[in-house]
Amino acid sequence: MSATTASAHAHTAHEHHELGFVRTYVFSTDHKMIARQFLFLGLIMMILGGVLALMVRWQLAWPETPIPGMAWIFTETTPPGIIQPPQYNMAFTMHATIMIFFVIMPILAGSFGNFCIPLMIGARDMAFPLLNMLSFWVTATAGVIMLSGFFVEGGHAAAGWTSYVPLSAVPEYTGVNWGQNIWCISLFTMGIGSMMGSINYITTIINMRAPGMHLFRMPLVVWSLFITAILLLLALPVLTSGVAMLLFDRTLGTSWFRPSGGGEPLLWQHLFWYFGHPEVYILILPAMGIASEILPVFSRKPIFGYHAMAFSMIGIAFLSWVVYGHHMFVSGMNPSLGMAFMVSTMIIAVPSAIKTFNWLGTLWGGRIQFKVPMLFALGFVSMFVIGGLSGIFMASTPVDIYIQDTYFIVAHIHYVVFGGSIFGAFAAIYFWFPKMFGRMTNPVLGHLHFWGTFIFFNWVFFPMHIIGVGGQMRRIYNPMQYEFLQHQQHWNVFMTYGALLLGATQILFAINFFWSLFAGRKAPLNPWNSNTLEWTAASPPPHLNWGPTLPTVYRGPYEYSDPEATDDYLPQNQPPARAGARARGH
Amino acid sequence: MLDWWLPENVSTYGRDIDWLFHLIYYITGITAILVFATMLVFLVMYKDRPGRRARYTHGNTTLEIVWTVIPSLILVVLTFLSAPAWSRIKIQAPPASDFVVRVTAKQFNWQVTYPGPDGQFGTADDKTLLDEMHVPVNKVVHVHLRSQDVIHSFFVPNFRMKQDAVPGREIVQWFEATKTGKYELPCAELCGFGHSGMRGWIYVHTPDDYQKWAAENLRAEAAPAAAEEKKPEAATPPPAPAKGGKAKR
Amino acid sequence: MSPIILESPLARPPGLDRSGGRIPPAPPTRDGDDDPREPTPGGSRLDNARLAMLFFLAGESMFFAGLISSFLVLRLGAPLWPPPLQPRLPVLVTGLNTLVLLASSVAMIAAMRAVRRDDGRALVERLAVAAALGVLFLVVQGYEWARLIHYGLTVASGVYATTFYTLIGVHAAHVVGALVWLTATLVLAARGRFGPGRLTRLRACATYWHYVVGLWPILYLTVYLL
Numbered sequence A: 001m002s003a004t005t006a007s008a009h010a011h012t013a014h015e016h017h018e019l020g021f022v023r024t025y026v027f028s029t030d031h032k033m034i035a036r037q038f039l040f041l042g043l044i045m046m047i048l049g050g051v052l053a054l055m056v057r058w059q060l061a062w063p064e065t066p067i068p069g070m071a072w073i074f075t076e077t078t079p080p081g082i083i084q085p086p087q088y089n090m091a092f093t094m095h096a097t098i099m100i101f102f103v104i105m106p107i108l109a110g111s112f113g114n115f116c117i118p119l120m121i122g123a124r125d126m127a128f129p130l131l132n133m134l135s136f137w138v139t140a141t142a143g144v145i146m147l148s149g150f151f152v153e154g155g156h157a158a159a160g161w162t163s164y165v166p167l168s169a170v171p172e173y174t175g176v177n178w179g180q181n182i183w184c185i186s187l188f189t190m191g192i193g194s195m196m197g198s199i200n201y202i203t204t205i206i207n208m209r210a211p212g213m214h215l216f217r218m219p220l221v222v223w224s225l226f227i228t229a230i231l232l233l234l235a236l237p238v239l240t241s242g243v244a245m246l247l248f249d250r251t252l253g254t255s256w257f258r259p260s261g262g263g264e265p266l267l268w269q270h271l272f273w274y275f276g277h278p279e280v281y282i283l284i285l286p287a288m289g290i291a292s293e294i295l296p297v298f299s300r301k302p303i304f305g306y307h308a309m310a311f312s313m314i315g316i317a318f319l320s321w322v323v324y325g326h327h328m329f330v331s332g333m334n335p336s337l338g339m340a341f342m343v344s345t346m347i348i349a350v351p352s353a354i355k356t357f358n359w360l361g362t363l364w365g366g367r368i369q370f371k372v373p374m375l376f377a378l379g380f381v382s383m384f385v386i387g388g389l390s391g392i393f394m395a396s397t398p399v400d401i402y403i404q405d406t407y408f409i410v411a412h413i414h415y416v417v418f419g420g421s422i423f424g425a426f427a428a429i430y431f432w433f434p435k436m437f438g439r440m441t442n443p444v445l446g447h448l449h450f451w452g453t454f455i456f457f458n459w460v461f462f463p464m465h466i467i468g469v470g471g472q473m474r475r476i477y478n479p480m481q482y483e484f485l486q487h488q489q490h491w492n493v494f495m496t497y498g499a500l501l502l503g504a505t506q507i508l509f510a511i512n513f514f515w516s517l518f519a520g521r522k523a524p525l526n527p528w529n530s531n532t533l534e535w536t537a538a539s540p541p542p543h544l545n546w547g548p549t550l551p552t553v554y555r556g557p558y559e560y561s562d563p564e565a566t567d568d569y570l571p572q573n574q575p576p577a578r579a580g581a582r583a584r585g586h
Numbered sequence B: 001m002l003d004w005w006l007p008e009n010v011s012t013y014g015r016d017i018d019w020l021f022h023l024i025y026y027i028t029g030i031t032a033i034l035v036f037a038t039m040l041v042f043l044v045m046y047k048d049r050p051g052r053r054a055r056y057t058h059g060n061t062t063l064e065i066v067w068t069v070i071p072s073l074i075l076v077v078l079t080f081l082s083a084p085a086w087s088r089i090k091i092q093a094p095p096a097s098d099f100v101v102r103v104t105a106k107q108f109n110w111q112v113t114y115p116g117p118d119g120q121f122g123t124a125d126d127k128t129l130l131d132e133m134h135v136p137v138n139k140v141v142h143v144h145l146r147s148q149d150v151i152h153s154f155f156v157p158n159f160r161m162k163q164d165a166v167p168g169r170e171i172v173q174w175f176e177a178t179k180t181g182k183y184e185l186p187c188a189e190l191c192g193f194g195h196s197g198m199r200g201w202i203y204v205h206t207p208d209d210y211q212k213w214a215a216e217n218l219r220a221e222a223a224p225a226a227a228e229e230k231k232p233e234a235a236t237p238p239p240a241p242a243k244g245g246k247a248k249r
Numbered sequence C: 001m002s003p004i005i006l007e008s009p010l011a012r013p014p015g016l017d018r019s020g021g022r023i024p025p026a027p028p029t030r031d032g033d034d035d036p037r038e039p040t041p042g043g044s045r046l047d048n049a050r051l052a053m054l055f056f057l058a059g060e061s062m063f064f065a066g067l068i069s070s071f072l073v074l075r076l077g078a079p080l081w082p083p084p085l086q087p088r089l090p091v092l093v094t095g096l097n098t099l100v101l102l103a104s105s106v107a108m109i110a111a112m113r114a115v116r117r118d119d120g121r122a123l124v125e126r127l128a129v130a131a132a133l134g135v136l137f138l139v140v141q142g143y144e145w146a147r148l149i150h151y152g153l154t155v156a157s158g159v160y161a162t163t164f165y166t167l168i169g170v171h172a173a174h175v176v177g178a179l180v181w182l183t184a185t186l187v188l189a190a191r192g193r194f195g196p197g198r199l200t201r202l203r204a205c206a207t208y209w210h211y212v213v214g215l216w217p218i219l220y221l222t223v224y225l226l
């Protein structure tokens, strides 16, 4: 209850100055510090996930040739450094697992959820600061558990990030023993952590909004995080139960999924995708919110169709529960169900359509400033459109018969998760960096990073559509083993060059990030002339965010270029000058 | 344009799939072009210039209704166009045929079983070939798909045919090849370290060639033919070796 | 996932002051141009602890929904249920055991009554009774499990055992968790930390207890009787 947090605050507030290093940087209950911790967790994991991806790419372009610098890992081959099929499977499995569960979720939901929610709704902290801290440390523990899997006998999980049974349920089938168990345990732990987080987010948004901040004055990023939290709360436990059963099958010898004992292999797929599809919207919704936040600021223009934006996200959230079967069209599931899932999948494209066109509408007639966050936001919109449109191909069941489990899917994945979520994450990092760390990032490096990422991203992933149409299957170790794929091998080489460049470009980001962190120009209070509340707090905001009084909210978050205002922006907390200007927006 | 990339289609229902593929390709392509064109125009037209002030608007209901309804209509149409092909390929009972083979997938092979003269599975005269299937052209073939360990996926790119093989159940699929030749049969579902390279061949013969082959190979005492050295009739010309072909085959 | 209680409020009614005394409360909403119905500041009828509890239970329910639906899938997929040549489940004893658990819930309700009357002793006693009944339930369950295993129904013997041990075991784990929480609450109660105005922690614990108890009849129905 409010009083709780309050007393918790008072508590921390009292000995704030004499808080030691540990209480300030490690076991901090301050939502902003926890946000930074989540951000670092995600970025560091991203290096690992990226390196795994580059190994995968190398093998696909130049099969069974030594990967430079990997001789010390793959020692048993001659010459050393060649990745073997079991390790290849492990590589893409962990690549995906890490990128999804320990990069995107920590950065978007974890970091920016923690940073934005209290600051943008005008709260002093999360409803349950201690629970918040726990949720980070549980997630971090899950990450450590996941990493430990690389060092166990038999290697890490190698059944794909979807871990289809019985392949993943019986050690003999993959030769992986503890790796898969650790995979289960880690995701179980992660599930607990994300549950703590989501409960906290939901409660905070419902109960801790500043005076005047009613639901339809909340910034859209808060809306998106609110909906994401609800999806997390309801979807993750299903995965948690699933991995628990899988773990029991592997360790206790139960037979949930093993046909030999009377189990049902497809049951896992139903459980996994019942979680899995909401999951993919968990990955994209915050990015959508971030874009809806950044586009108005740098077009100096109110968001186009605020309510449509909010309701379309709600619509996506509801629909995301009834489309999961589109991952199982040819799995042996009753084909009539396939028909039903095709219909629902087609429908779910509509809210996304609404959002896309509203984003365009926001640009229309604006005063567009091409700052780095804006570039990434625009990149997000365009890449998401490509990724989304490729989803339509698969939504059509007959077409999916052919392209299911080909690189067409891989292209779709990356256009939505990298072009979508990761571009959104970069946009958010550049946008809130000044508030988060009190320093500006370097715009030149920023522009270079954007253009490099944008060009090389398309270089890597667009041709995947082509080889996918050509029939190249996912998760294959060596395309050259198939005669009908050999004629398009040059694409694989081409893409791998792109991937290496894409990875290299991220070094610019790392440099910019750390250089700005210590030597960046001191950030003013409101560098982007933005309306939302977080820019009224000092940068970086102190503990409890605001001084004696909380800001009071008088209007919606996107009142840019209001003709009645002198400036081209009207902060949410600025008292209305005249009766005329009252209750603008919503 | 897709045809540059799609493998040649040699099955009856493959045509329907390719047609839909192209349709969606054009719909989405046009959509994408429109979206990007609009975006670029806006970015150029409304680029920040001194003295200009942005248009102050919160939206436009008619516009929003329009761009909600149009995509919805397109998608509805798409759904109705997709449904028949789907039900023909997967839902309806396959067209009647006396040509039945049982394919049992295992790590990492396709075991293709012919019922033999008596047309019954599980009898002495069954014949099982490894990683090769021989069928006559222009004949509906029923495939009884099984798996004895993990999930595999029966994928014939040239037939536009794919179906997972799930342990513990038998799934009946069908195809009708329209052109003789030798077609690749990869496994499309991750099934272990041997997933890559789990691959068989489907030989589509002219009816008399098939009869000849059957007479030689499906008689009880005959030994199963080895796949590779067998010269396929009218096989599709082997594709050009790839540029990046450092690979050992 | 009981750490929730770590955050439950201490002794202050909701809404008045969210600043911990050091910082003056936020300005009244009326300064805003929004409708005065807007609660000061933000907020719903329910206080944070109750809301959080609500959502926590929603998540828990999805977890059990996953298990139960999986059970139903296997159960309805199986030709014969229970499979032949496998020991039957002790329906009667477990039925009685169900009553034991329900009784503990009653005790919990009584405890809440007591604290509203600010009757500390009664509170402690009734909480103790609830806990004791919970323990009894677990003991009986454990005994039944031992007998089943003795009869050869081990975890590894097919779907029947799989579903039974998983579902019941997971619930038992939740009972243990609830018991730990209840014991902690009991200690606090003994220290006289709860009173009419100060029972948020107690209420959270009670809610969870009722939830865990309430789950049982559903599981009993599906696993034993269905």
Ligand code: HEA
Pocket (backbone or CB within 6 Å): A162, A280, A281, A283, A284, A326, A327, A345, A346, A348, A349, A352, A353, A354, A356, A384, A385, A386, A387, A388, A389, A391, A392, A394, A395, A396, A400, A403, A404, A405, A409, A412, A413, A416, A417, A420, A421, B028, B031, B035, B070, B071, B074, B075
């Ligand atoms: C961020 C994650 C994300 C998002 C947002 C989406 C969005 C969508 N996805 Fe995707 N999907 C994944 C992540 C995501 N997906 C992943 C990771 C997989 C692979 C899992 C695995 O197997 O490993 C997958 C797989 C996947 C499949 C299974 C493929 C297969 O294995 O056979 C399908 C099938 O229907 C699908 C469909 C869709 C659809 C219809 C959308 C829609 O929501 C898209 C809607 C958006 C648009 C349509 C574009 C904008 C709209 C317009 C410009 C308006 C005009 C449009 C029209 C008129 C059509 N996805």
Ligand code: HEA
Pocket (backbone or CB within 6 Å): A043, A044, A046, A047, A049, A050, A051, A053, A054, A056, A057, A060, A092, A093, A095, A096, A097, A099, A100, A103, A104, A160, A161, A162, A410, A413, A414, A417, A418, A422, A460, A473, A474, A475, A476, A499, A502, A503, A504, A506, A507, A509, A510, A513
């Ligand atoms: C979040 C999701 C995400 C992201 C970001 C990526 C990123 C990349 N992916 Fe990923 N991929 C998936 C999700 C993702 N992928 C999924 C779900 C699958 C399916 C797996 C399966 O089949 O089970 C998959 C599968 C997959 C395959 C198919 C494997 C196969 O089926 O055989 C390939 C092949 O090319 C690939 C390549 C790449 C490449 C080259 C990148 C590159 O973009 C990577 C570039 C990034 C880096 C090189 C890191 C750089 C470092 C930083 C940015 C941090 C900076 C550091 C600080 C500031 C401290 N991926």
Ligand code: CUA
Pocket (backbone or CB within 6 Å): B105, B106, B108, B151, B152, B153, B187, B188, B189, B190, B191, B192, B194, B195, B196, B198
């Ligand atoms: Cu069999 Cu992949």
Ligand SMILES: [Cu+2]
Pocket (backbone or CB within 6 Å): A276, A277, A280, A323, A324, A326, A327
């Ligand atoms: Cu999906």
